[in-house]
Amino acid sequence: MANEPAQEYIQVTYKKPRPYRWAAGEYLSRLYRECRDNKRLMTVKCQHCNEHVWPPSKVCGRCKKPSGDNWVVVSDKGSVVQFTYTNFPMFDPHVGKYMTEEHPFATIDLDDCEIYWVAKLEEKDKDKLKPGMRVQAVWREEGRGGGLDHDILYFRTIEE
Amino acid sequence: MGNRVAIVGIGQTYHKSHRPDVSQMELVNEAVRPALADAQMNMKDIDAVFVGNMETFEGIYLPDHSMVDFSGAYMKPGFKIASGGTTGCSILEEAFHCVTAGIFDKVLVAAFEKQDSGDSTGAITAATTPAWGKGQARGAIHEFAKQALSYIKHSGATEAHAAMVRLKADKGACRNPYSHLKLGLKSIDDILSSEPLEYPLRLFDFCPQSCGACAIIIANEEETKKITNKPVWIADTICVHQEIFRAGAFCDFTGKERYSQEIAAERLYKRNGITNPRKEIDMAEVYEPSDWEEMLIYELFGLCPRNEGWKLVEKGITEIEGEWPVNPSGGVLSTNPIGATPTVRIAECVLQIRGEAGEHQVTKDVNTAFATALGGPNWTSMILLKKSV
Ligand SMILES: [Zn+2]
Numbered sequence: 001m002a003n004e005p006a007q008e009y010i011q012v013t014y015k016k017p018r019p020y021r022w023a024a025g026e027y028l029s030r031l032y033r034e035c036r037d038n039k040r041l042m043t044v045k046c047q048h049c050n051e052h053v054w055p056p057s058k059v060c061g062r063c064k065k066p067s068g069d070n071w072v073v074v075s076d077k078g079s080v081v082q083f084t085y086t087n088f089p090m091f092d093p094h095v096g097k098y099m100t101e102e103h104p105f106a107t108i109d110l111d112d113c114e115i116y117w118v119a120k121l122e123e124k125d126k127d128k129l130k131p132g133m134r135v136q137a138v139w140r141e142e143g144r145g146g147g148l149d150h151d152i153l154y155f156r157t158i159e160e
Numbered sequence: 161m162g163n164r165v166a167i168v169g170i171g172q173t174y175h176k177s178h179r180p181d182v183s184q185m186e187l188v189n190e191a192v193r194p195a196l197a198d199a200q201m202n203m204k205d206i207d208a209v210f211v212g213n214m215e216t217f218e219g220i221y222l223p224d225h226s227m228v229d230f231s232g233a234y235m236k237p238g239f240k241i242a243s244g245g246t247t248g249c250s251i252l253e254e255a256f257h258c259v260t261a262g263i264f265d266k267v268l269v270a271a272f273e274k275q276d277s278g279d280s281t282g283a284i285t286a287a288t289t290p291a292w293g294k295g296q297a298r299g300a301i302h303e304f305a306k307q308a309l310s311y312i313k314h315s316g317a318t319e320a321h322a323a324m325v326r327l328k329a330d331k332g333a334c335r336n337p338y339s340h341l342k343l344g345l346k347s348i349d350d351i352l353s354s355e356p357l358e359y360p361l362r363l364f365d366f367c368p369q370s371c372g373a374c375a376i377i378i379a380n381e382e383e384t385k386k387i388t389n390k391p392v393w394i395a396d397t398i399c400v401h402q403e404i405f406r407a408g409a410f411c412d413f414t415g416k417e418r419y420s421q422e423i424a425a426e427r428l429y430k431r432n433g434i435t436n437p438r439k440e441i442d443m444a445e446v447y448e449p450s451d452w453e454e455m456l457i458y459e460l461f462g463l464c465p466r467n468e469g470w471k472l473v474e475k476g477i478t479e480i481e482g483e484w485p486v487n488p489s490g491g492v493l494s495t496n497p498i499g500a501t502p503t504v505r506i507a508e509c510v511l512q513i514r515g516e517a518g519e520h521q522v523t524k525d526v527n528t529a530f531a532t533a534l535g536g537p538n539w540t541s542m543i544l545l546k547k548s549v
Protein backbone atom coordinates (compact mmCIF):
# COMPACT_ATOMS: atom_id res chain seq x y z
CA MET A 1 0.00 0.00 0.00
CA ALA A 2 2.86 2.36 0.75
CA ASN A 3 3.84 2.57 -2.92
CA GLU A 4 0.32 3.04 -4.26
CA PRO A 5 0.33 5.93 -6.78
CA ALA A 6 -1.78 9.03 -6.15
CA GLN A 7 -5.32 8.84 -7.50
CA GLU A 8 -5.44 9.89 -11.14
CA TYR A 9 -8.61 11.69 -12.26
CA ILE A 10 -9.70 11.36 -15.87
CA GLN A 11 -11.33 14.18 -17.84
CA VAL A 12 -12.94 12.92 -21.03
CA THR A 13 -12.44 15.56 -23.71
CA TYR A 14 -14.52 16.50 -26.77
CA LYS A 15 -13.56 19.22 -29.20
CA LYS A 16 -16.02 19.00 -32.10
CA PRO A 17 -18.07 22.14 -32.80
CA ARG A 18 -21.81 21.81 -32.99
CA PRO A 19 -23.35 23.23 -36.18
CA TYR A 20 -26.56 25.17 -35.85
CA ARG A 21 -29.19 26.75 -38.08
CA TRP A 22 -31.28 29.51 -36.59
CA ALA A 23 -34.55 30.48 -38.26
CA ALA A 24 -34.74 34.25 -38.13
CA GLY A 25 -38.49 34.32 -38.75
CA GLU A 26 -40.62 36.81 -40.63
CA TYR A 27 -39.46 40.17 -39.30
CA LEU A 28 -35.75 39.51 -38.75
CA SER A 29 -35.54 37.85 -42.18
CA ARG A 30 -36.73 41.12 -43.71
CA LEU A 31 -33.93 43.03 -41.92
CA TYR A 32 -31.33 40.46 -42.88
CA ARG A 33 -32.44 40.45 -46.53
CA GLU A 34 -32.14 44.24 -46.59
CA CYS A 35 -28.67 43.97 -45.07
CA ARG A 36 -27.57 41.36 -47.56
CA ASP A 37 -29.16 42.70 -50.75
CA ASN A 38 -29.44 46.46 -50.26
CA LYS A 39 -26.77 47.17 -47.63
CA ARG A 40 -29.15 49.05 -45.40
CA LEU A 41 -30.82 48.66 -42.01
CA MET A 42 -34.58 48.54 -41.76
CA THR A 43 -37.01 48.03 -38.95
CA VAL A 44 -40.63 48.46 -38.08
CA LYS A 45 -42.15 51.37 -36.20
CA CYS A 46 -44.78 50.17 -33.75
CA GLN A 47 -48.26 51.06 -34.90
CA HIS A 48 -49.30 51.75 -31.30
CA CYS A 49 -46.40 53.62 -29.67
CA ASN A 50 -44.66 54.76 -32.87
CA GLU A 51 -41.25 53.70 -31.50
CA HIS A 52 -38.68 51.81 -33.53
CA VAL A 53 -38.84 48.17 -32.48
CA TRP A 54 -35.28 46.84 -32.46
CA PRO A 55 -34.38 44.30 -33.57
CA PRO A 56 -37.49 44.19 -35.78
CA SER A 57 -40.15 42.06 -34.17
CA LYS A 58 -43.71 41.09 -34.87
CA VAL A 59 -44.63 42.12 -31.37
CA CYS A 60 -43.80 45.34 -29.56
CA GLY A 61 -42.63 44.30 -26.11
CA ARG A 62 -43.62 47.60 -24.57
CA CYS A 63 -47.18 47.61 -25.93
CA LYS A 64 -47.53 43.80 -25.91
CA LYS A 65 -49.39 44.16 -29.22
CA PRO A 66 -48.56 43.43 -32.88
CA SER A 67 -46.10 46.08 -34.03
CA GLY A 68 -47.64 46.34 -37.53
CA ASP A 69 -45.85 46.75 -40.84
CA ASN A 70 -44.69 50.34 -40.99
CA TRP A 71 -41.18 49.47 -42.21
CA VAL A 72 -38.65 52.31 -42.28
CA VAL A 73 -34.99 52.66 -43.20
CA VAL A 74 -32.70 53.20 -40.23
CA SER A 75 -29.50 55.23 -40.48
CA ASP A 76 -26.25 53.28 -40.59
CA LYS A 77 -24.51 56.33 -39.14
CA GLY A 78 -24.37 57.13 -35.48
CA SER A 79 -22.43 58.28 -32.45
CA VAL A 80 -20.42 56.08 -30.11
CA VAL A 81 -22.00 56.01 -26.66
CA GLN A 82 -19.66 53.55 -24.99
CA PHE A 83 -16.76 51.46 -26.12
CA THR A 84 -14.62 48.71 -24.72
CA TYR A 85 -11.86 46.40 -25.85
CA THR A 86 -10.52 43.13 -24.56
CA ASN A 87 -6.99 42.70 -23.34
CA PHE A 88 -7.02 38.95 -23.54
CA PRO A 89 -7.62 36.56 -26.44
CA MET A 90 -11.28 35.61 -26.82
CA PHE A 91 -12.20 32.12 -27.88
CA ASP A 92 -14.51 32.02 -30.87
CA PRO A 93 -16.62 28.88 -30.56
CA HIS A 94 -17.74 29.25 -34.17
CA VAL A 95 -14.35 28.51 -35.59
CA GLY A 96 -12.76 26.80 -32.59
CA LYS A 97 -9.89 29.29 -32.44
CA TYR A 98 -8.78 32.27 -30.41
CA MET A 99 -9.48 35.54 -32.14
CA THR A 100 -6.31 37.31 -33.08
CA GLU A 101 -7.46 40.54 -34.66
CA GLU A 102 -9.40 42.28 -31.95
CA HIS A 103 -11.45 45.31 -32.80
CA PRO A 104 -12.94 47.43 -30.04
CA PHE A 105 -16.67 47.12 -29.53
CA ALA A 106 -18.99 50.06 -29.16
CA THR A 107 -22.58 50.81 -28.37
CA ILE A 108 -23.63 53.08 -31.20
CA ASP A 109 -26.56 55.47 -31.02
CA LEU A 110 -27.87 55.28 -34.59
CA ASP A 111 -29.07 58.62 -35.91
CA ASP A 112 -32.68 59.69 -35.39
CA CYS A 113 -34.16 56.41 -34.21
CA GLU A 114 -33.12 55.78 -30.58
CA ILE A 115 -31.62 52.47 -31.58
CA TYR A 116 -28.50 51.56 -29.64
CA TRP A 117 -26.53 48.85 -31.35
CA VAL A 118 -23.40 47.01 -30.32
CA ALA A 119 -20.93 46.66 -33.18
CA LYS A 120 -17.22 46.53 -33.95
CA LEU A 121 -15.19 49.67 -34.60
CA GLU A 122 -12.57 49.82 -37.32
CA GLU A 123 -10.35 52.14 -35.25
CA LYS A 124 -7.94 50.07 -33.18
CA ASP A 125 -5.88 52.94 -31.79
CA LYS A 126 -7.23 53.14 -28.25
CA ASP A 127 -6.18 56.75 -27.86
CA LYS A 128 -8.44 57.74 -30.72
CA LEU A 129 -11.57 56.23 -29.18
CA LYS A 130 -13.88 58.61 -27.43
CA PRO A 131 -17.56 58.80 -26.57
CA GLY A 132 -19.45 60.90 -29.09
CA MET A 133 -17.21 60.00 -32.04
CA ARG A 134 -19.11 59.77 -35.31
CA VAL A 135 -19.11 56.43 -37.15
CA GLN A 136 -20.73 54.75 -40.13
CA ALA A 137 -21.16 51.10 -41.09
CA VAL A 138 -18.77 49.60 -43.63
CA TRP A 139 -20.77 46.95 -45.44
CA ARG A 140 -19.31 43.68 -46.69
CA GLU A 141 -19.04 43.50 -50.43
CA GLU A 142 -20.85 40.18 -50.41
CA GLY A 143 -23.47 40.27 -47.68
CA ARG A 144 -24.32 36.94 -46.07
CA GLY A 145 -27.66 37.88 -44.48
CA GLY A 146 -27.68 37.82 -40.69
CA GLY A 147 -26.93 41.41 -39.78
CA LEU A 148 -23.90 42.50 -37.75
CA ASP A 149 -20.80 40.49 -38.63
CA HIS A 150 -22.53 38.72 -41.48
CA ASP A 151 -23.12 41.90 -43.45
CA ILE A 152 -21.19 44.66 -41.71
CA LEU A 153 -17.40 44.58 -41.33
CA TYR A 154 -17.27 47.32 -38.70
CA PHE A 155 -18.11 50.96 -38.13
CA ARG A 156 -15.62 53.49 -39.49
CA THR A 157 -14.83 56.87 -37.98
CA ILE A 158 -16.24 59.66 -40.16
CA GLU A 159 -15.52 63.38 -40.32
CA GLU A 160 -18.53 65.65 -40.53
CA MET B 161 -51.64 34.71 0.92
CA GLY B 162 -50.38 31.14 0.79
CA ASN B 163 -48.73 28.96 3.42
CA ARG B 164 -45.78 30.39 5.28
CA VAL B 165 -42.50 28.90 4.08
CA ALA B 166 -39.13 28.73 5.82
CA ILE B 167 -35.61 27.70 4.94
CA VAL B 168 -34.79 24.80 7.26
CA GLY B 169 -31.49 23.58 5.89
CA ILE B 170 -28.55 24.84 3.82
CA GLY B 171 -25.40 23.30 2.46
CA GLN B 172 -22.67 24.48 0.14
CA THR B 173 -19.42 23.14 -1.26
CA TYR B 174 -16.12 24.93 -1.11
CA HIS B 175 -15.40 26.70 -4.42
CA LYS B 176 -12.51 26.33 -6.83
CA SER B 177 -11.85 27.01 -10.52
CA HIS B 178 -11.20 23.33 -11.22
CA ARG B 179 -12.56 20.21 -9.55
CA PRO B 180 -11.23 17.29 -11.60
CA ASP B 181 -11.66 15.14 -8.51
CA VAL B 182 -15.46 15.10 -8.74
CA SER B 183 -18.12 14.61 -11.41
CA GLN B 184 -21.07 17.01 -11.74
CA MET B 185 -23.16 14.57 -9.75
CA GLU B 186 -20.62 14.16 -6.97
CA LEU B 187 -20.28 17.94 -6.73
CA VAL B 188 -24.02 18.35 -6.21
CA ASN B 189 -24.00 15.58 -3.64
CA GLU B 190 -21.36 17.53 -1.69
CA ALA B 191 -23.97 20.26 -1.13
CA VAL B 192 -27.05 18.04 -0.69
CA ARG B 193 -25.57 16.05 2.19
CA PRO B 194 -24.70 19.01 4.45
CA ALA B 195 -28.12 20.58 3.69
CA LEU B 196 -29.86 17.41 4.88
CA ALA B 197 -27.58 17.24 7.92
CA ASP B 198 -28.26 20.90 8.69
CA ALA B 199 -32.01 20.21 8.67
CA GLN B 200 -31.53 16.86 10.40
CA MET B 201 -33.51 15.23 7.62
CA ASN B 202 -33.23 12.24 5.30
CA MET B 203 -34.07 12.12 1.61
CA LYS B 204 -37.19 10.14 2.51
CA ASP B 205 -38.48 13.31 4.23
CA ILE B 206 -38.23 15.35 1.01
CA ASP B 207 -41.24 15.61 -1.34
CA ALA B 208 -39.54 17.00 -4.45
CA VAL B 209 -36.13 18.00 -5.77
CA PHE B 210 -35.61 21.08 -7.96
CA VAL B 211 -32.30 21.56 -9.78
CA GLY B 212 -30.75 24.83 -10.96
CA ASN B 213 -28.00 24.79 -13.59
CA MET B 214 -27.04 26.52 -16.85
CA GLU B 215 -26.55 23.28 -18.74
CA THR B 216 -25.20 24.92 -21.92
CA PHE B 217 -22.13 25.90 -19.89
CA GLU B 218 -21.28 22.26 -19.14
CA GLY B 219 -22.59 21.12 -22.50
CA ILE B 220 -24.48 18.18 -20.99
CA TYR B 221 -28.23 18.19 -21.32
CA LEU B 222 -30.72 17.08 -18.65
CA PRO B 223 -28.19 17.12 -15.81
CA ASP B 224 -31.09 16.83 -13.36
CA HIS B 225 -31.95 13.46 -14.89
CA SER B 226 -28.44 12.08 -14.86
CA MET B 227 -27.89 12.96 -11.22
CA VAL B 228 -31.06 11.66 -9.56
CA ASP B 229 -29.03 9.33 -7.36
CA PHE B 230 -26.82 12.18 -6.21
CA SER B 231 -29.39 14.96 -5.79
CA GLY B 232 -31.74 12.55 -4.06
CA ALA B 233 -34.42 12.93 -6.74
CA TYR B 234 -34.65 9.20 -7.47
CA MET B 235 -38.38 8.34 -7.69
CA LYS B 236 -39.37 11.87 -6.67
CA PRO B 237 -40.90 14.70 -8.71
CA GLY B 238 -38.99 17.81 -9.67
CA PHE B 239 -37.60 19.85 -12.53
CA LYS B 240 -34.65 21.93 -13.61
CA ILE B 241 -34.47 25.68 -14.23
CA ALA B 242 -31.89 27.47 -16.36
CA SER B 243 -32.42 31.23 -16.35
CA GLY B 244 -28.87 32.54 -16.72
CA GLY B 245 -27.50 34.51 -13.80
CA THR B 246 -30.80 34.29 -11.94
CA THR B 247 -30.95 30.46 -12.08
CA GLY B 248 -30.05 29.85 -8.46
CA CYS B 249 -32.69 32.32 -7.24
CA SER B 250 -35.39 31.34 -9.76
CA ILE B 251 -35.17 27.72 -8.61
CA LEU B 252 -35.77 28.69 -4.99
CA GLU B 253 -38.59 31.03 -6.02
CA GLU B 254 -40.33 28.16 -7.81
CA ALA B 255 -39.83 25.88 -4.82
CA PHE B 256 -41.32 28.64 -2.66
CA HIS B 257 -44.30 28.96 -5.01
CA CYS B 258 -44.95 25.21 -4.81
CA VAL B 259 -44.75 25.05 -1.02
CA THR B 260 -46.70 28.24 -0.39
CA ALA B 261 -49.40 26.91 -2.74
CA GLY B 262 -49.52 23.63 -0.83
CA ILE B 263 -48.36 21.47 -3.73
CA PHE B 264 -45.43 20.13 -1.72
CA ASP B 265 -44.60 20.39 1.99
CA LYS B 266 -40.82 20.02 1.82
CA VAL B 267 -38.64 20.73 -1.20
CA LEU B 268 -34.92 20.39 -1.71
CA VAL B 269 -33.29 22.82 -4.13
CA ALA B 270 -29.88 21.90 -5.53
CA ALA B 271 -28.05 24.40 -7.73
CA PHE B 272 -24.62 24.04 -9.25
CA GLU B 273 -22.15 24.93 -11.97
CA LYS B 274 -19.04 22.99 -12.86
CA GLN B 275 -17.28 25.54 -14.99
CA ASP B 276 -14.20 23.44 -15.59
CA SER B 277 -16.31 21.23 -17.90
CA GLY B 278 -16.88 23.69 -20.70
CA ASP B 279 -16.48 27.28 -21.81
CA SER B 280 -19.15 29.45 -20.18
CA THR B 281 -18.33 32.60 -22.12
CA GLY B 282 -18.16 30.56 -25.30
CA ALA B 283 -21.57 29.13 -24.49
CA ILE B 284 -22.98 32.61 -23.88
CA THR B 285 -21.63 34.01 -27.14
CA ALA B 286 -22.35 30.94 -29.25
CA ALA B 287 -25.69 29.94 -27.80
CA THR B 288 -27.27 33.36 -28.10
CA THR B 289 -29.33 34.29 -31.16
CA PRO B 290 -27.94 36.26 -34.11
CA ALA B 291 -30.29 39.08 -33.11
CA TRP B 292 -28.45 39.31 -29.80
CA GLY B 293 -25.08 39.16 -31.48
CA LYS B 294 -24.27 35.46 -31.85
CA GLY B 295 -20.62 35.16 -32.71
CA GLN B 296 -20.02 38.79 -31.93
CA ALA B 297 -21.17 39.24 -28.35
CA ARG B 298 -18.45 39.00 -25.76
CA GLY B 299 -20.44 37.58 -22.88
CA ALA B 300 -20.99 39.04 -19.45
CA ILE B 301 -17.66 40.81 -19.10
CA HIS B 302 -18.38 42.99 -22.11
CA GLU B 303 -21.67 44.15 -20.63
CA PHE B 304 -20.13 45.01 -17.30
CA ALA B 305 -17.24 46.84 -18.95
CA LYS B 306 -19.80 49.10 -20.59
CA GLN B 307 -21.75 49.38 -17.35
CA ALA B 308 -18.58 50.60 -15.63
CA LEU B 309 -18.04 53.26 -18.30
CA SER B 310 -21.62 54.46 -17.92
CA TYR B 311 -21.26 54.54 -14.17
CA ILE B 312 -18.06 56.57 -14.31
CA LYS B 313 -19.71 59.04 -16.65
CA HIS B 314 -22.90 59.57 -14.67
CA SER B 315 -21.86 59.19 -11.03
CA GLY B 316 -18.40 60.69 -10.90
CA ALA B 317 -17.08 57.58 -9.14
CA THR B 318 -13.41 56.78 -9.67
CA GLU B 319 -11.43 53.57 -10.09
CA ALA B 320 -10.45 53.91 -6.44
CA HIS B 321 -14.09 53.46 -5.37
CA ALA B 322 -14.43 50.28 -7.41
CA ALA B 323 -11.18 49.06 -5.86
CA MET B 324 -12.59 49.73 -2.37
CA VAL B 325 -15.55 47.48 -3.20
CA ARG B 326 -13.14 44.77 -4.36
CA LEU B 327 -11.04 45.11 -1.24
CA LYS B 328 -14.18 44.74 0.92
CA ALA B 329 -15.12 41.59 -1.01
CA ASP B 330 -11.71 40.05 -0.47
CA LYS B 331 -11.81 40.84 3.23
CA GLY B 332 -15.06 38.86 3.49
CA ALA B 333 -13.85 36.05 1.24
CA CYS B 334 -10.72 35.53 3.31
CA ARG B 335 -12.94 34.95 6.36
CA ASN B 336 -15.39 32.69 4.51
CA PRO B 337 -14.43 28.99 4.43
CA TYR B 338 -16.51 28.36 1.27
CA SER B 339 -15.29 31.24 -0.92
CA HIS B 340 -13.21 30.73 -4.05
CA LEU B 341 -10.77 33.64 -4.44
CA LYS B 342 -9.01 34.52 -1.20
CA LEU B 343 -6.48 36.98 -2.52
CA GLY B 344 -5.30 38.59 0.69
CA LEU B 345 -5.37 42.03 -0.94
CA LYS B 346 -3.64 44.64 1.19
CA SER B 347 -4.73 47.93 -0.35
CA ILE B 348 -6.60 49.36 -3.30
CA ASP B 349 -3.25 49.61 -5.10
CA ASP B 350 -3.26 45.81 -5.45
CA ILE B 351 -6.46 46.10 -7.46
CA LEU B 352 -5.50 49.21 -9.43
CA SER B 353 -2.30 47.54 -10.54
CA SER B 354 -3.90 44.24 -11.60
CA GLU B 355 -3.70 43.53 -15.31
CA PRO B 356 -6.23 45.04 -17.74
CA LEU B 357 -8.99 42.62 -18.71
CA GLU B 358 -11.57 44.48 -20.74
CA TYR B 359 -11.42 48.25 -20.61
CA PRO B 360 -12.03 49.72 -18.05
CA LEU B 361 -12.17 46.48 -16.06
CA ARG B 362 -9.05 44.99 -14.56
CA LEU B 363 -8.54 41.38 -13.55
CA PHE B 364 -9.65 41.93 -9.95
CA ASP B 365 -12.67 44.07 -10.90
CA PHE B 366 -14.56 41.07 -12.26
CA CYS B 367 -15.98 37.81 -10.87
CA PRO B 368 -14.17 34.48 -11.32
CA GLN B 369 -15.45 31.23 -12.82
CA SER B 370 -16.02 28.75 -10.04
CA CYS B 371 -17.05 25.15 -9.60
CA GLY B 372 -19.49 24.74 -6.76
CA ALA B 373 -22.92 23.73 -5.58
CA CYS B 374 -25.42 24.93 -3.01
CA ALA B 375 -28.49 23.17 -1.64
CA ILE B 376 -31.39 24.62 0.33
CA ILE B 377 -34.30 22.82 1.97
CA ILE B 378 -37.58 24.67 2.49
CA ALA B 379 -40.73 23.59 4.31
CA ASN B 380 -44.21 24.85 5.12
CA GLU B 381 -44.96 26.27 8.56
CA GLU B 382 -46.29 23.07 10.08
CA GLU B 383 -43.29 20.99 8.96
CA THR B 384 -40.85 23.77 9.81
CA LYS B 385 -41.94 23.70 13.45
CA LYS B 386 -41.17 19.97 13.60
CA ILE B 387 -37.82 20.31 11.82
CA THR B 388 -35.98 23.24 13.33
CA ASN B 389 -35.94 25.91 16.01
CA LYS B 390 -33.91 28.26 13.84
CA PRO B 391 -36.03 28.74 10.71
CA VAL B 392 -35.39 31.61 8.34
CA TRP B 393 -38.69 32.67 6.79
CA ILE B 394 -39.13 33.55 3.16
CA ALA B 395 -41.20 36.72 3.49
CA ASP B 396 -41.53 37.30 -0.24
CA THR B 397 -39.91 36.79 -3.62
CA ILE B 398 -40.06 38.82 -6.80
CA CYS B 399 -38.85 38.49 -10.36
CA VAL B 400 -38.81 41.17 -13.07
CA HIS B 401 -37.86 40.49 -16.67
CA GLN B 402 -36.52 43.17 -18.95
CA GLU B 403 -36.26 41.41 -22.22
CA ILE B 404 -36.61 44.37 -24.54
CA PHE B 405 -33.13 45.68 -24.17
CA ARG B 406 -32.02 48.07 -26.82
CA ALA B 407 -28.41 47.08 -27.24
CA GLY B 408 -27.86 44.06 -25.08
CA ALA B 409 -26.85 46.36 -22.31
CA PHE B 410 -27.40 46.22 -18.58
CA CYS B 411 -28.54 49.79 -18.76
CA ASP B 412 -30.93 52.00 -20.67
CA PHE B 413 -29.46 54.70 -22.84
CA THR B 414 -32.76 56.27 -23.77
CA GLY B 415 -33.68 57.27 -20.25
CA LYS B 416 -37.20 56.07 -20.98
CA GLU B 417 -37.01 52.65 -19.38
CA ARG B 418 -36.10 51.79 -15.84
CA TYR B 419 -33.81 49.03 -14.68
CA SER B 420 -35.38 45.73 -13.66
CA GLN B 421 -33.54 45.94 -10.32
CA GLU B 422 -35.21 49.21 -9.46
CA ILE B 423 -38.67 47.95 -10.36
CA ALA B 424 -38.19 44.65 -8.51
CA ALA B 425 -37.07 46.43 -5.33
CA GLU B 426 -39.88 48.97 -5.53
CA ARG B 427 -42.52 46.22 -5.83
CA LEU B 428 -40.96 44.04 -3.13
CA TYR B 429 -40.72 46.93 -0.66
CA LYS B 430 -44.25 48.12 -1.36
CA ARG B 431 -45.75 44.67 -0.91
CA ASN B 432 -43.95 44.27 2.40
CA GLY B 433 -44.62 47.73 3.79
CA ILE B 434 -40.99 48.78 3.58
CA THR B 435 -40.54 52.50 3.09
CA ASN B 436 -36.87 52.83 4.07
CA PRO B 437 -34.79 49.71 3.30
CA ARG B 438 -31.75 51.21 5.07
CA LYS B 439 -33.78 51.20 8.33
CA GLU B 440 -36.17 48.28 7.88
CA ILE B 441 -33.78 45.75 6.35
CA ASP B 442 -30.45 44.92 7.98
CA MET B 443 -28.16 43.70 5.19
CA ALA B 444 -28.03 42.07 1.77
CA GLU B 445 -26.16 39.58 -0.34
CA VAL B 446 -26.37 40.97 -3.87
CA TYR B 447 -25.38 39.67 -7.29
CA GLU B 448 -22.48 41.88 -8.34
CA PRO B 449 -20.49 40.54 -11.30
CA SER B 450 -18.15 43.55 -11.03
CA ASP B 451 -17.19 45.99 -8.28
CA TRP B 452 -18.61 48.83 -10.39
CA GLU B 453 -21.96 47.06 -10.63
CA GLU B 454 -22.17 46.76 -6.84
CA MET B 455 -22.17 50.55 -6.47
CA LEU B 456 -24.99 50.88 -9.02
CA ILE B 457 -26.89 48.10 -7.23
CA TYR B 458 -26.89 50.11 -3.97
CA GLU B 459 -28.73 52.84 -5.83
CA LEU B 460 -31.17 50.63 -7.69
CA PHE B 461 -32.17 48.84 -4.50
CA GLY B 462 -32.86 52.17 -2.83
CA LEU B 463 -30.02 52.15 -0.31
CA CYS B 464 -28.99 55.64 -1.43
CA PRO B 465 -29.92 58.24 -4.06
CA ARG B 466 -28.93 57.72 -7.70
CA ASN B 467 -25.26 58.28 -8.56
CA GLU B 468 -24.25 58.14 -4.89
CA GLY B 469 -23.50 54.44 -4.45
CA TRP B 470 -19.78 55.19 -4.28
CA LYS B 471 -20.39 57.41 -1.26
CA LEU B 472 -21.58 54.38 0.75
CA VAL B 473 -18.31 52.70 -0.16
CA GLU B 474 -16.27 55.75 0.81
CA LYS B 475 -17.95 55.87 4.22
CA GLY B 476 -17.53 52.14 4.83
CA ILE B 477 -21.27 51.70 5.31
CA THR B 478 -21.41 48.38 3.45
CA GLU B 479 -18.41 46.79 5.21
CA ILE B 480 -18.86 43.73 7.49
CA GLU B 481 -18.65 46.06 10.49
CA GLY B 482 -20.60 48.80 8.72
CA GLU B 483 -24.03 50.26 9.28
CA TRP B 484 -25.56 48.27 6.36
CA PRO B 485 -23.34 45.35 5.31
CA VAL B 486 -23.44 44.11 1.72
CA ASN B 487 -21.88 40.79 0.71
CA PRO B 488 -19.95 39.95 3.87
CA SER B 489 -19.35 36.54 2.26
CA GLY B 490 -17.09 38.08 -0.37
CA GLY B 491 -19.89 38.07 -2.91
CA VAL B 492 -19.83 37.13 -6.56
CA LEU B 493 -16.53 38.97 -6.99
CA SER B 494 -14.95 36.17 -4.95
CA THR B 495 -17.13 33.18 -5.80
CA ASN B 496 -19.17 32.52 -8.93
CA PRO B 497 -20.58 29.03 -9.57
CA ILE B 498 -23.10 30.59 -12.00
CA GLY B 499 -26.15 28.33 -11.55
CA ALA B 500 -25.59 28.33 -7.80
CA THR B 501 -24.34 31.91 -7.38
CA PRO B 502 -27.71 33.33 -6.22
CA THR B 503 -28.37 30.22 -4.10
CA VAL B 504 -25.13 30.96 -2.27
CA ARG B 505 -26.38 34.55 -1.74
CA ILE B 506 -29.53 33.16 -0.09
CA ALA B 507 -27.64 30.60 2.00
CA GLU B 508 -25.26 33.32 3.18
CA CYS B 509 -28.21 35.50 4.28
CA VAL B 510 -29.53 32.50 6.20
CA LEU B 511 -26.18 32.13 7.99
CA GLN B 512 -26.21 35.83 8.89
CA ILE B 513 -29.80 35.75 10.20
CA ARG B 514 -29.03 32.63 12.26
CA GLY B 515 -25.83 34.27 13.50
CA GLU B 516 -23.83 31.30 12.24
CA ALA B 517 -21.57 33.00 9.68
CA GLY B 518 -18.55 32.61 11.95
CA GLU B 519 -15.65 34.86 11.06
CA HIS B 520 -17.63 36.76 8.45
CA GLN B 521 -20.67 37.30 10.69
CA VAL B 522 -21.63 40.98 10.46
CA THR B 523 -21.31 43.13 13.56
CA LYS B 524 -24.92 44.27 13.72
CA ASP B 525 -27.91 42.05 14.55
CA VAL B 526 -29.61 40.66 11.46
CA ASN B 527 -33.36 40.10 11.52
CA THR B 528 -34.20 40.91 7.92
CA ALA B 529 -32.08 40.52 4.80
CA PHE B 530 -32.48 40.22 1.08
CA ALA B 531 -30.64 38.22 -1.55
CA THR B 532 -30.67 39.17 -5.22
CA ALA B 533 -29.80 37.78 -8.62
CA LEU B 534 -29.17 39.40 -11.97
CA GLY B 535 -28.95 37.73 -15.31
CA GLY B 536 -29.95 37.32 -18.91
CA PRO B 537 -30.88 40.53 -20.65
CA ASN B 538 -31.28 42.27 -17.33
CA TRP B 539 -33.57 40.10 -15.24
CA THR B 540 -33.79 40.60 -11.51
CA SER B 541 -34.86 38.19 -8.79
CA MET B 542 -35.04 39.08 -5.11
CA ILE B 543 -35.81 37.10 -1.97
CA LEU B 544 -36.73 38.78 1.30
CA LEU B 545 -35.78 36.74 4.39
CA LYS B 546 -36.79 37.23 8.02
CA LYS B 547 -35.91 35.73 11.38
CA SER B 548 -39.55 35.90 12.43
CA VAL B 549 -42.84 36.59 10.67
ZN1 LIG C 1 -45.31 49.73 -29.19
